[in-house]
Amino acid sequence: MKRKFSLSVKFNLVFLFIFAIALSAAGVVADRLLQKQALDETVHDANVLISAAASMQSYTATHVTPLLATQIKYQFVPESIPAFSAIEMLNLLQKDFPNFSYKSTMLNPTNPRDRPTDWETDVITHLHDHPDLKQMSGQRISSGNPTLFLARPSRITDVACMQCHSTPSAAPATMIDKYGSANGFGWTMNDVIGAEFVSVPMTQPIERGRAVWRTFMLSLTAVFAVVLIVMNVMVNMLITRPIQALSRAADEMSLGKLAETPLPTGGSDEIASLAVSFGRMRTSLVEAFKILDEEPHES
Incomplete structure (x- = not known):
């Protein structure tokens, strides 16, 4: 026997069917938009961090390094190196934001702490093979959490830097005494020798996006x-x-x-x-x- 439905029941069934389709479509669109917003927010934070490092390097090269130019004859002062100053400054920042990180890595660094990891080496190689690439970004899982990294190629553009990185014989004796003559030499002008890496966690932006999505879906319902x-x-x-x-x-x-x-x-x-x-x-x-x-x- 064919079951009969009242007009009210039919109306509600049609309305609920349309509601289910509309809610699903709205949920998918909102989720994608919020994920994109979370990614854009993370990229913005990474750009701010790496720009802060670049500003610190520029300040050191302009105002600090010239003041210590004669000091290097008697004692090598790492703080006169722009990359070193940027790393130290952002290490202080990292105490308040432990999930953020900054590294200035070189394939053949003077300081062993600046040596890249395997995945960082792959990124530097990619930047080296694509010299027109100004920046490279991607996502990784760090400590079980999604993390966005931003990498900018490092090049020697100042001839004065070649004094310390061309050959051991041309380098200051105080630098050789501190770091030895095995690493940090043979660099080439305007060639990609490393990269600056900034890692920014995506957990918080993603969680904020999910909270907004839940609120939006509940409100729409x-x-x-x-x-x-x-x-x-x-x-x-x-x-x-x-x-x-x-x-x-x-x-x-x-x-x-x-x-x-x-x-x-x-x-x-x-x-x-x-x-x-x-x-x-x-x-x-x-x-x-x-x-x-x-x-x-x-x-």
Whole structure:
């Protein structure tokens, strides 16, 4: 036996079907937009950090290194090296933001601490093989959490730097005494010799995006629920009740109760027009029955 559904049930089923599709589509679009926002926010933080390092290097090269130019003859001062100053400054920043990191790595560094890891070496090699590439970014899993890294190639653009990195014989004796003559030499002007790496955690932006997504989806669901309730009330008042009244009137008329059957009146919509049509039909039926009742007496 075919199951029958009321108009209200059919309306709610259609509304819920449309709601499910709309909510799913909105959820997918919102999730993608929020993920992109989280990525853009992380990239912005990484750019700020690496720009701060570049500013520190520029300041050191302009204001600190010239002041210590004669000092290097008697004692090598690492703070006169722009990359060293940037690393030390950002190491202090890292105490307040432990998940952020900055490294200035070289394939053949003077200081062993600046030697790159395997994945950093791959990035430097890629930057070396693509000299027009100004920056490279990607995502990694660090300590179980997603992390975005930003890498900018390092080049020797100042001829004065070649004094310390061309050959051991040309380097200051104080630097040789501190770091030895095995590493940090043979660098080439304008060639990619390393890269600056900034790593920024993506956990917090992703969690913020998820929280916004949940709030958005709950709000959208609440709006749909309110709309569904309002629509049900309107359908019941404007459609279901008048149709039920017409249905009862039709049933009464089918049983022969024509004169005493009330019909809903008022309004100017389609249902009111249908009620008027029912009224005309009832009047016609009453007149027809009167004619039929009068015919035997005339014969």
